[in-house]
Amino acid sequence: MTTAIYGVGAMGGAILDGLTAHGDGEVLAVARTPERATELRERYADRPAVEVVDASTAAARADVHLVVVKPYAVADLLAQVRDSLRPGSVVVSLALGVSLADLAAALPDGVAAVRGMPNTPARVGQGMTVLSPAADVTDEQLQLVRDVLVPTGATLVLPEAQQGAATAMSGSAPAYFYLVVEAMVDAGVAQGLSRSDALALAGQAARGAGAMLVETGAEAALLRAQVTSPGGSTAAALARLEAHGVRHALADAVAACAERAG
Numbered sequence: 001m002t003t004a005i006y007g008v009g010a011m012g013g014a015i016l017d018g019l020t021a022h023g024d025g026e027v028l029a030v031a032r033t034p035e036r037a038t039e040l041r042e043r044y045a046d047r048p049a050v051e052v053v054d055a056s057t058a059a060a061r062a063d064v065h066l067v068v069v070k071p072y073a074v075a076d077l078l079a080q081v082r083d084s085l086r087p088g089s090v091v092v093s094l095a096l097g098v099s100l101a102d103l104a105a106a107l108p109d110g111v112a113a114v115r116g117m118p119n120t121p122a123r124v125g126q127g128m129t130v131l132s133p134a135a136d137v138t139d140e141q142l143q144l145v146r147d148v149l150v151p152t153g154a155t156l157v158l159p160e161a162q163q164g165a166a167t168a169m170s171g172s173a174p175a176y177f178y179l180v181v182e183a184m185v186d187a188g189v190a191q192g193l194s195r196s197d198a199l200a201l202a203g204q205a206a207r208g209a210g211a212m213l214v215e216t217g218a219e220a221a222l223l224r225a226q227v228t229s230p231g232g233s234t235a236a237a238l239a240r241l242e243a244h245g246v247r248h249a250l251a252d253a254v255a256a257c258a259e260r261a262g
């Protein structure tokens, strides 16, 4: 099984790290300049599964192609590789807003197309990739993509029409939590904690809360109620958050993200 990653930036690098830390297949990292190739070879020198190649080489060799360049660069990249792609291989575009129709127009017959939206916790095996396969993608091809991504975290298959909402809830969502933690750390410092202690406490609270949500499957409202003792400190904090309109702010943010991403 050979996977190619086109674009080893913030997102592609996170996937590459996730795949090679926990996976066992061959991974081709595509660099577009010799300088970038040298940099990637040095960075991944301790990971024998990683081979740095040019785009045409990757296109000819890989079974699954993960396209993680900026959205505006996808069309040029696919035009560059389309004649080298093997029939039966699968191209997974992870670029914001690039539709299955865009991919169908750019790919040759016999090459399958999947639209996806990952997130950066893929780096530590805790990511989520939302996948929308084209109508002609076989169950085996979709399963192959899901299997490839296992070392980066979970996958969920949704209709393409829900990619915008999924981006708002998943692809972009880590940034919302980082913003909250960033603000909490500043507030903790204002309360006299060291920055490193504040970050350790807020980060572990975020990790614990996330694990509770995922592992218990309970509604967030129930878990929140379990923390909120009558007349206690949590109730005091939550009342302030509600007064500052945190729900409205999140609803507005999610709607703006979904609109931009769809």
Ligand SMILES: NC(=O)C1=CN([C@@H]2O[C@H](COP(=O)(O)OP(=O)(O)OC[C@H]3O[C@@H](n4cnc5c(N)ncnc54)[C@H](OP(=O)(O)O)[C@@H]3O)[C@@H](O)[C@H]2O)C=CC1
Binding pocket: 006, 007, 008, 009, 010, 011, 012, 030, 031, 032, 033, 036, 055, 068, 069, 070, 071, 073, 077, 094, 095, 096, 117, 118, 119, 120, 171, 172
């Ligand atoms: N960041 C995130 O959290 C998420 C990003 N995405 C999607 O991932 C994609 C990449 O975003 P992000 O990682 O943030 O952006 P970056 O700018 O960090 O990474 C893009 C990378 O693509 C490389 N690149 C550009 N053109 C080519 C090419 N022709 N061949 C090989 N490599 C190329 C660039 O290399 P060079 O440095 O040489 O220019 C750069 O390293 C976007 O489409 C985005 O929508 C999706 C979900 C989450």
Ligand SMILES: O=C(O)[C@@H]1CCC=N1
Binding pocket: 096, 167, 171, 172
């Ligand atoms: O902000 C962006 O456009 C990309 C897509 C989702 C997360 N980052």
